[in-house]
Amino acid sequence: MLGACAGGPPASSDAPAAAAPAAKAAPRVPEQVSNAEWETDMQRFAAEDAQSPPPRGGVVFTGSSSIRLWETLAQDFPGVPVINRGFGGSELRDSTWYADRTLVPYAPRQILIYAGDNDLNSGRTPQQLRADFIAFVQRVRRDLPKAKIAYISTKPSPSRAQLLPAQREANALVQAEARRLGVDYIDIFTPMLDAAGQPNEALFIDDRLHMNAAGYAIWKRAIAPYVK
Numbered sequence: 001m002l003g004a005c006a007g008g009p010p011a012s013s014d015a016p017a018a019a020a021p022a023a024k025a026a027p028r029v030p031e032q033v034s035n036a037e038w039e040t041d042m043q044r045f046a047a048e049d050a051q052s053p054p055p056r057g058g059v060v061f062t063g064s065s066s067i068r069l070w071e072t073l074a075q076d077f078p079g080v081p082v083i084n085r086g087f088g089g090s091e092l093r094d095s096t097w098y099a100d101r102t103l104v105p106y107a108p109r110q111i112l113i114y115a116g117d118n119d120l121n122s123g124r125t126p127q128q129l130r131a132d133f134i135a136f137v138q139r140v141r142r143d144l145p146k147a148k149i150a151y152i153s154t155k156p157s158p159s160r161a162q163l164l165p166a167q168r169e170a171n172a173l174v175q176a177e178a179r180r181l182g183v184d185y186i187d188i189f190t191p192m193l194d195a196a197g198q199p200n201e202a203l204f205i206d207d208r209l210h211m212n213a214a215g216y217a218i219w220k221r222a223i224a225p226y227v228k
Contacts, residue, residue, distance in 0.1 A: 126170035
């Protein structure tokens with residue numbers, strides 16, 4: 001499988017019981033993570049947690065910049081203990097590799113992930129994205145078997161309109177796997193298209209990649225029924 005490895009290399013069975021655990025090896029790029037610089041984000045999350053520990057049993061939103069930039073996340077889901085652990089520019093296998101630092105510590109009851117957009121833009125195929133999705137689900141269920149998982153489909157951005165065919169294929173592949181694995185699949189791709197079936201320019205800021213308030217309003221409506 002081409003998805004991310006769930007963790008570092010296993011400890012040797014010959015190691016003495018009293019030995020201190022070895023430090024986790026740096027991830028391989030691009031097999032395990034898309035960019036080793038995500039370590040900076042992990043340190044930022046750790047500092048934030050030290051200053052204000054998030055609640056356990058909450059709802060974690062993770063993934064790429066569309067999550068990181070969701071400034072109204074808490075207001076959009078009032079009464080839900082949401083934790084934003086998006087790190088901009090990340091790909092799906094990054095969330096898998098760093099799950100022990102962005103998901104597991106919070107023992108969340110639910111995880112919603114948005115990833116795949118950057119993956120396809122960087123050249124990964126829909127089939128690779130499907131494999132990465134399976135790896136993510138397996139990684140989460142290893143340490144958080146009771147957590148409910150929801151995958152937010154890739155969004156159609158005007159600046160990446162050339163990716164629409166690949167996005168449609170990837171979304172369909174992931175949706176089928178989500179059904180098989182008992183994971184919620186949330187379609188935000190369809191409601192973000194205009195009448196001509198193209199990315200709706202009115203939902204994006206000037207870079208034509210990231211969303212404005214109208215775009216996030218669509219996400220809120222699509223996601224709300226799935227947030228417990």
